[in-house]
Amino acid sequence: GDSVTQMEGPVTLSEEAFLTINCTYTATGYPSLFWYVQYPGEGLQLLLKATKADDKGSNKGFEATYRKETTSFHLEKGSVQVSDSAVYFCARITGGGNKLTFGTGTQLKVEL
Amino acid sequence: DVKVTQSSRYLVKRTGEKVFLECVQDMDHENMFWYRQDPGLGLRLIYFSYDVKMKEKGDIPEGYSVSREKKERFSLILESASTNQTSMYLCASSSRLRGAHTEAFFGQGTRLTVV
Numbered sequence: 763g764d765s766v767t768q769m770e771g772p773v774t775l776s777e778e779a780f781l782t783i784n785c786t787y788t789a790t791g792y793p794s795l796f797w798y799v800q801y802p803g804e805g806l807q808l809l810l811k812a813t814k815a816d817d818k819g820s821n822k823g824f825e826a827t828y829r830k831e832t833t834s835f836h837l838e839k840g841s842v843q844v845s846d847s848a849v850y851f852c853a854r855i856t857g858g859g860n861k862l863t864f865g866t867g868t869q870l871k872v873e874l
Numbered sequence: 875d876v877k878v879t880q881s882s883r884y885l886v887k888r889t890g891e892k893v894f895l896e897c898v899q900d901m902d903h904e905n906m907f908w909y910r911q912d913p914g915l916g917l918r919l920i921y922f923s924y925d926v927k928m929k930e931k932g933d934i935p936e937g938y939s940v941s942r943e944k945k946e947r948f949s950l951i952l953e954s955a956s957t958n959q960t961s962m963y964l965c966a967s968s969s970r971l972r973g974a975h976t977e978a979f980f981g982q983g984t985r986l987t988v989v
Contacts, residue, residue: 794975806917806964808977851916855975860905860924861932862968862978866916 764790768852768865775842775872783837783868785826785852793854795819795828795835798864800849809837809850842872877901880965880981887988893952895984897965905968906948907978908932908940910961917964923948955988962986 769784787793797809797819810819815830824839837850852865881896899906905924909917909932919932921940929940937959941949948967952959962985968978 796977798978805980805982806966806978807980811977860922860970860975861919861930862905862907862922862966862975863919863933864909864917866914 764788764793764854764856764861764863766852766854766863766865768850768868770866771849771869773868773870775870777844777872777874778841779872781837781839781842781846781870783850783852783870785835785837785865786833787835787852787854789830789833791856793856795826796853796855797824797826797835797837798851798853800851800867802848806851842870844872844874846870847872878965878967878979878981880963880984882984883982885984885986887952887955887986889956889988891952891955891988893955893986893988895950895952895963895965895986897948897950897967897981898946899948899967899979900946901967901969901979902945903967903969903979904945905970905975905978906942907966907968908938908948908950909964909966910934911964911983912961920950955986957988960986960988 794813796811799809810821812819812828907922908920923942965981966978
């Protein structure tokens with residue numbers, strides 16, 4: 763079935779460190795892929811998305827590239843800030859479909 | 875400003891009670907979703923709806939039902955609440971643009987405790 767697997771957390775980094783959060787998806791259909799973020803005490807909000815192979819989504823210094831050959835959509839940021847501390851969720855929806863499926867989430871803690 | 879509104883932020887109910895969680899969106903979205911969020915398990919899809927009166931089971935529908943009588947409102951029903959349904963419940967809505975799914979907008983969540 764449709765699923766998303768992301769790396770377990772928590773991930774703890776120092777400010778200005780490089781961030782990678784891995785995400786892989788099942789290759790059924792032609793999914794659109796998303797990263798959502800949940801800041802402490804808030805609801806989920808869209809961070810970035812990609813709708814087809816080789817697309818790169820980007821926002822707030824975060825990037826993720828839709829890689830069909832490795833069924834991956836890893837989230838990266840070159841220099842994290844304390845304000846990036848949050849839980850990050852990878853998600854997919856099959857093209858033409860309506861079922862939005864999330865990974866288990868990865869908590870990121872950025873320290874000074 | 876787009877909005878998905880859930881009727882309660884916190885709810886405490888007794889085992890065996892019938893519980894209604896309400897969600898309203900003001901964006902004229904076709905799709906609406908109910909998830910539960912538990913530590914270590916992420917967001918798990920309970921039910922979703924792609925049109926009025928239409929519903930589809932998600933990954934964990936057991937013990938739940940839903941109702942979508944109007945486009946803007948999607949209700950989650952716990953027929954007989956149990957302690958293992960204590961969780962954070964999140965509602966979301968999204969649209970389709972030229973057949974492609976757009977981003978989902980989430981409500982603030984309802985933290986339900988069943989005692």
